[in-house]
Amino acid sequence: MWWIVIAVAALAVGYWLLIRPHRYWLEKGVKQGTPAFILGDNWGTVLRKQSLAEMVMMVYNACPNTRYSGFYQFLLPTLLLKDPELIKQITVKDFDHFLDHRSIIPENSDPLWGNNLFSLTGKKWREMRTTLSPAFTSSKMKYMFTLISQSGEQFVKYFLKQDQDLITVEMKDTFTRFTNDVIANTAFGVECDSLGDRTNEFYMMGKEATNFNGFWKNFKFFGYIFVPKLFKFLKVSLFSRQVGEFFRNVVKSNIRSREKHGFVRPDMIHLLLEARKNGLKHEETEPLQDTGFATVAESEVNKNPKNTKVEITDEVITSQALIFFFAGFDAVSALMCFMSHELAVNPDVQTRLIQEVDDTLEACEGKLTYEALLGMKYLDMVVSESLRKWPNAVGVDRVCTKPYTIEPKYPDERPIHLEKDDVVWVPIFGIHRDPQHYPEPERFDPERFNDKNKGNINPYTYLPFGSGPRNCIGSRFALLETKALFFYILSHFEFVPVEKTQIPLVLSRKSINLVAEKGFWLGLKRRSRI
Incomplete structure (x- = not known):
């Protein structure tokens, strides 16, 4: 008799914990797909069986002709926002109800992670964003240019020295070495040459810090998802002690x-030290020159220094430098x-871009300037279309911080x-590949962003750097270093397919990031x- 009672109780508990969450x-009357058990x-x-991008497309297309739909990150109910006006309403107009990202690693478990701008929540995030945002204006980018x-x-000289007509390169390894050197230089004040010195300590530590493919890194993530209280109690950190101490x-x-x-050198540490001493202020007027279509404007919410009381310690500087x-x-x-890759498989686009590079180089008399780089319209079109087709993040989340009602429209x-604590999600990859917003979305077409067409793009259907006050603070920086590097490369080389080039490109299903199979x-x- 007792075993029947126990069995029924176990089934009831199992239903409540493992099945009911998927209802x-x-x-709530929201359409959803068919989530798998647990x-x-x-x-x-x-x-x-799927890349993360394929998963996004699956949930995006699961409930057609809806403004929103439900899906589940394991057992976590998440509301998928598909309607541009609803995205604007939640991420901008009613931002006070959706202030935070979902926090996975608690602040006191790993201060280096918990104190960075992406992870901070509530009042702490507001104060840190207001403190940091003046360091990422156009004038500060010119300062770091x-x-x-x-x-x-330095990158281009490395390949010119090889004195070969054709050099076969794995671009992910090569470009991470460049971005490592740029961040080391501009954020940490350290000069590196990771192409010439391939095992320099900064690069090796950076590679270790950003590697999430190992067993223990995955174990930590799943642990925080399924037994967060235990991992919080044990203070399991994301970074190894060696990595944390190195960057500190x-x-x-x-x-x-x-x-x-x-x-003094023109880098982020200097700007943060200035903020520590005297504070930084937004320029009353930004330069008139356009910094690129994909640039996200800083919200007025983040420009108000009133009641900002952030203590910029060495640990805080390290934490912010590390997230960048x-x-x-x-x-x-x-x-x-x-x-x-897109330039290599679309030679007509590359030919036109090389012509613009040559024209700009001639106008600059052989020395690239900040103003000339930002004036390259076709380069900006190519970067914008690359971010449309291959956005940096397949989606971004927001956590409901106080009760909110989405009113019916249909x-x-x-x-x-x-x-409170409900999660909403903006499926950037799905929106960017929606033929209603971008006809023939699989086609790489920079002309979507020419002067005539870009004015017709709804800003809430183009979200490579997110939306609202919690958008990516570093959009100008990312665009600037990308444009600068491609200018120097295309001044001397062109990208071409080789025997190892995968055409068409297929995304890897073994990584949470967008990488080629x-x-x-x-x-x-x-x-x-x-």
Whole structure:
């Protein structure tokens, strides 16, 4: 008799914990797909049957002709936002209800991760964003342009020295070495040459910090998802002690050296030290020159310094520098990989871009300037289309921080009451590949962003750097270093397919990031000069 009671109780508990969560959106009157037991809509990525981008497309297309739909990250109910006006409403107009990202690693478990701008929540995030945003204006990018340009010239010289007509290169490895050097130079005040010195300590530590393919890194992530309280209690950190101490020591020794010798260099550490001493202020007027179609404007919410009381310690500087290292090392290098691939397989686009490079170089009398680079319209069109087809993030989340209701707009809708801690998601990859927004979305077509057409693009259907006050603070930086590097490369080389080039490109199902299944193999073909 007792075993029957126990069995029934176990079934009831199992249903409540493992099955009922997947009915969350149905009970609220929201359409959803067919989530798998425990794994939810992540089943394909967990079993390596889908890339993360394919999973996004699956949930995006699961419920056609809807403004929103439900899906499940394992057992976590998540509301997928598909309607541009609804995305604007939630990420901009009603931002106060959706202030935070979903936090996976608790602040006190790993301060280096928990204190960075991406991970901070609530009042702490507001204060840090307001403090940091003046460091990423157009004038500050011009300030750092010299360092970025130096890294671009160093990159090209490495390949010119090889004195070969065609050099076969795996672009992911190559571009991460460049982005490593740029971030080391502009964020940490350290000069590197990761192409020439392939095992330099900064690059090796950066590679270790951004590697999430190992067993223990995956174990930590799944642990925080399934047993967060236990991992929080044990204070399981994301970074190894060796990695954490290395970056702390780099920043601290750099700061002490500057304070002792009084030297100044145009990098992020200098800007953060200035903010620590005197605070930074937004320029009353930004330069008139356009910094690129993909650039996201800083919200007025983030420009108000009132009641900002952030103590910028060495640890805070290290934490912010490290998150920009993350973004630069992987996300920006991924953009460069996809852009180089598209140029190689679309030679007509590359030919036109090379002509613009040559014209600009002649106008600059052989020395690239910040203003000339930003004036390259076709280069901006190519970068914009690369980010459209291959966005840095396949999606971004927001956490409901206070109760909110999505009012019905159509007869088949009813009010959707979101509770505190409910998660909403903007499926960037799906929106960018929606033929309603971009006809023939698989085709690489920079003309979508020419002067005539770009005015017709709804800004909430183009979201490579997110939307609203919590958009990516580093969009100008990412665009600037990408444009600078491609200018220097195309001044001397063109990208061409080689035997190892995968055409058409297929995304890997073994990585949570957007990477090619067989690598980004291309040839750098030396240009002939007449």
